[in-house]
Amino acid sequence: MNxxxxxxIEDAIMQEINSGRVKPRPKFVFLAEKIGVxxxxxxxxxxxxxxxxxxxxYFGASENLYYLSFGSSGLWAFLESFPLLLIxxxxxxxxxxxxxxxKAGMLYxxxxxxxxxxxxxxxxxxxxxxxxxxxxxxxxxxxxxxxPANFMNRHKGVAGKVTHVGEQLLIIKTPHxxxxxxxxxLKIKPQAQLSVGVFIIAAGSGDQQKFDACCVKVLGERxxxxxxxxxxxxxxxxxx
Amino acid sequence: xAYSGEMTDEQIIIRVREGEKELFGEIIRRYKTKLTHYxxxxxxxxxxxxxxxxxxxxxxxxxxxxxxxxxxxxxxIYRIAHNEALNQIKKFSKEISLDEGEWDIMDxxxxxxxxxxxSLARSKIVQCLVQMKDNYREALILHYFEDxxxxxxxDIMRIPQNTVGVWISRGKSILKTILQNEYGKPK
Numbered sequence: 001m002n003x004x005x006x007x008x009i010e011d012a013i014m015q016e017i018n019s020g021r022v023k024p025r026p027k028f029v030f031l032a033e034k035i036g037v038x039x040x041x042x043x044x045x046x047x048x049x050x051x052x053x054x055x056x057x058y059f060g061a062s063e064n065l066y067y068l069s070f071g072s073s074g075l076w077a078f079l080e081s082f083p084l085l086l087i088x089x090x091x092x093x094x095x096x097x098x099x100x101x102x103k104a105g106m107l108y109x110x111x112x113x114x115x116x117x118x119x120x121x122x123x124x125x126x127x128x129x130x131x132x133x134x135x136x137x138x139x140x141x142x143x144x145x146x147x148p149a150n151f152m153n154r155h156k157g158v159a160g161k162v163t164h165v166g167e168q169l170l171i172i173k174t175p176h177x178x179x180x181x182x183x184x185x186l187k188i189k190p191q192a193q194l195s196v197g198v199f200i201i202a203a204g205s206g207d208q209q210k211f212d213a214c215c216v217k218v219l220g221e222r223x224x225x226x227x228x229x230x231x232x233x234x235x236x237x238x239x240x
Numbered sequence: 241x242a243y244s245g246e247m248t249d250e251q252i253i254i255r256v257r258e259g260e261k262e263l264f265g266e267i268i269r270r271y272k273t274k275l276t277h278y279x280x281x282x283x284x285x286x287x288x289x290x291x292x293x294x295x296x297x298x299x300x301x302x303x304x305x306x307x308x309x310x311x312x313x314x315x316x317i318y319r320i321a322h323n324e325a326l327n328q329i330k331k332f333s334k335e336i337s338l339d340e341g342e343w344d345i346m347d348x349x350x351x352x353x354x355x356x357x358x359s360l361a362r363s364k365i366v367q368c369l370v371q372m373k374d375n376y377r378e379a380l381i382l383h384y385f386e387d388x389x390x391x392x393x394x395d396i397m398r399i400p401q402n403t404v405g406v407w408i409s410r411g412k413s414i415l416k417t418i419l420q421n422e423y424g425k426p427k
Contacts, residue, residue, distance in 0.1 A: 009268070009290060009294050010265060010268045010272065012294065012299075013294060014262075014268070017261050017264060018261065020261075022298055022301055024305055024306065025302060025303060029305075030303075030306045108394075108398040108400065109394065109401065110400060111402065111403065148384040
């Protein structure tokens with residue numbers, strides 16, 4: 001392209017500008033764009049923190065992690081009530097937050113790997129800190145739809161308070177009513193005496209009425225998961 | 241009032257934003273040659289180049305309020321040119337243009353460990369740069385042809401400064417390997 005063409009370009013552009021056909025986009029458009037992008041980013045991070053808080057809360061307050069102590073027998077019970085939806089949601093939110101940062105050219109001076117690590121770390125830290133408060137409990141009691149599938153109504157695991165001890169059977173009170181547990185096929189004997197009033201957790205298989213346990217663990221009342229304890233006591237109080 | 245030739249780019253932009261749109265002509269005068277030179281590395285066809293250059297200036301004018309006056313204007317306008325060039329390449333899925341004349345200024349800085357004869361290097365590098373990945377090629381072009389600093393390249397390509405350094409250094413060694421594979425080791 002020669003000098004003449006360059007001058008033509010200058011003239012053509014200045015003509016467009018002077019005629020008003022080409023105008024600068026108003027300042028508020030850019031401001032709105034920036035606010036929009038920052039808002040979506042902030043929202044993704046806030047929801048991710050909430051989801052993370054709920055995941056931490058469910059693991060802490062439910063008996064889910066106890067099933068892992070049964071080894072392979074408890075693995076299915078653990079997976080059955082694994083908060084998959086929350087974790088998938090959390091991962092999607094983290095991904096979208098990182099993508100927004102990348103696409104919007106924010107923090108491009110920092111290596112993207114560092115940005116990802118800092119984002120994930122901040123979300124997890126925020127979620128854990130929030131889980132220490134009673135915030136998650138309030139959300140959980142208000143919105144059950146965020147609960148993991150089969151939560152407290154598993155087929156591979158059961159937990160509750162013993163109300164009757166019989167010959168090779170137990171009756172326990174669970175948040176979903178009473179359940180009969182067949183203890184004749186126990187592979188691992190419970191480490192403590194099974195008696196009325198103790199909390200137990202069992203892995204095996206069964207349905208709403210009957211449950212064939214392959215391992216049973218006695219939990220001290222203090223060790224019993226907070227959510228289960230709360231649900232059972234609520235039911236007992238209502239019944240009384 | 242300062243003569244527009246004495247004003248910095250950033251000062252001119254502030255004035256244009258305030259309504260002195262004629263001053264934008266000064267920006268065009270200052271950058272048309274530089275940007276033509278830069279875009280020439282991607283677009284060979286003169287008419288296409290002219291269109292893209294015009295689009296770059298029009299986009300610059302349209303987005304004037306997006307420019308942060310505390311930053312360097314040259315990096316910002318090069319960023320727009322960079323995006324336009326990439327769009328053009330994607331749009332037509334063309335191989336980039338490498339006009340030999342444009343490589344005349346391939347400077348001595350681009351010393352691929354003295355392994356190639358400088359007098360032959362120019363035409364050979366022309367052939368080899370096309371074979372490189374976009375990121376390495378662009379970093380090399382911006383640094384050695386457009387004389388941009390690492391910080392400016394970081395702003396133009398939106399990558400960390402360390403990555404600019406890595407890409408330039410890796411680009412040089414890739415270029416050296418390609419040159420050796422294509423033309424053999426120099427005696």
